[in-house]
Amino acid sequence: MILKFTEGRDRIVCEYCETIHYTNPKLVVGALSFWEDKVLLCKRAIEPRKGFWNVPAGYLEDFEKAEEGAIRETWEEAGTDIDIIQPYVIYNLPQANQVYIHFLAKLKDGIVRNGEESIESGLFTEEEIPWKEMAFTSSVFALRRFFEERKSGIFTIHLGTYPDKT
Amino acid sequence: MILKFTEGRDRIVCEYCETIHYTNPKLVVGALSFWEDKVLLCKRAIEPRKGFWNVPAGYLEDFEKAEEGAIRETWEEAGTDIDIIQPYVIYNLPQANQVYIHFLAKLKDGIVRNGEESIESGLFTEEEIPWKEMAFTSSVFALRRFFEERKSGIFTIHLGTYPDKT
Numbered sequence: 001m002i003l004k005f006t007e008g009r010d011r012i013v014c015e016y017c018e019t020i021h022y023t024n025p026k027l028v029v030g031a032l033s034f035w036e037d038k039v040l041l042c043k044r045a046i047e048p049r050k051g052f053w054n055v056p057a058g059y060l061e062d063f064e065k066a067e068e069g070a071i072r073e074t075w076e077e078a079g080t081d082i083d084i085i086q087p088y089v090i091y092n093l094p095q096a097n098q099v100y101i102h103f104l105a106k107l108k109d110g111i112v113r114n115g116e117e118s119i120e121s122g123l124f125t126e127e128e129i130p131w132k133e134m135a136f137t138s139s140v141f142a143l144r145r146f147f148e149e150r151k152s153g154i155f156t157i158h159l160g161t162y163p164d165k166t
Numbered sequence: 167m168i169l170k171f172t173e174g175r176d177r178i179v180c181e182y183c184e185t186i187h188y189t190n191p192k193l194v195v196g197a198l199s200f201w202e203d204k205v206l207l208c209k210r211a212i213e214p215r216k217g218f219w220n221v222p223a224g225y226l227e228d229f230e231k232a233e234e235g236a237i238r239e240t241w242e243e244a245g246t247d248i249d250i251i252q253p254y255v256i257y258n259l260p261q262a263n264q265v266y267i268h269f270l271a272k273l274k275d276g277i278v279r280n281g282e283e284s285i286e287s288g289l290f291t292e293e294e295i296p297w298k299e300m301a302f303t304s305s306v307f308a309l310r311r312f313f314e315e316r317k318s319g320i321f322t323i324h325l326g327t328y329p330d331k332t
Contacts, residue, residue: 025226025228025229061190062263066325067325084325086323087253092231094230156322
């Protein structure tokens with residue numbers, strides 16, 4: 001494989017058969033889930049950012065719907081079921097070649113467990129959130145928007161990019 | 167490469183070094199752009215669905231922000247600049263292993279041209295849209311939501327899946 005300027009940009013091309021091997025950003029899906037006045041966070045049991053808190057999220061799997069991925073990740077990380085309300089945040093991480101879709105969701109029963117990918121799961125009010133121990137800015141961005149909008153009860157859709165705004 | 171049951175699902179694994187080659191759905195980004203009471207559509211000059219009309223869209227490129235991809239695709243297909251208003255539609259195409267993000271956008275000057283990937287570009291009122299000659303259901307879904315919401319002037323965010331609803 002070689003890098004070759006093709007179709008207006010550098011692409012990975014086989015130097016023998018000239019086949020272009022297209023690569024694209026990865027889609028990460030997650031769910032900002034709430035229960036009464038609290039939100040669900042999980043302490044990561046795996047790298048990167050092991051030991052830091054996060055909104056459950058992970059790579060969308062082949063042939064999966066975006067919201068199914070968010071439901072699956074929430075189960076893997078917090079052992080709990082959610083109802084998706086709406087897409088809530090699109091967050092670009094161009095340096096990591098990732099785009100996040102965070103859904104807004106409601107916990108079905110308010111019970112959280114420690115999923116296999118988490119050291120600990122918990123429900124946090126705005127004041128209790130460990131802001132300085134958050135794993136990723138995508139979660140911070142989503143949480144800030146949620147607590148701003150919760151006052152009005154009207155949730156919109158938000159577009160963000162690291163490092164522009166958290 | 168072989169398919170091997172790993173991490174709870176079939177993954178593509180090298181049979182010699184056991185490296186897992188992760189594959190994921192592709193992210194397609196587009197823009198539903200309007201000018202006064204008309205929306206921008208382009209007649210595709212390339213397969214698939216050559217000769218059918220579509221909202222400008224295409225694969226997000228490496229290290230690109232989602233909205234940058236939508237702006238680029240609109241330029242490539244219609245030779246026109248847009249201002250992004252908000253993310254508007256998340257649309258799953260699990261059978262094609264794709265997730266679309268369509269943005270709502272406004273044309274900067276109302277002038278459209280034929281980009282290199284289009285046979286023809288045009289601005290259409292709701293009544294003028296060639297509904298039976300549309301290339302992809304993701305565009306139909308976005309257009310239907312747009313014309314429903316335009317009456318109130320309040321645009322939200324929509325989640326859809328083919329073939330559930332258009």
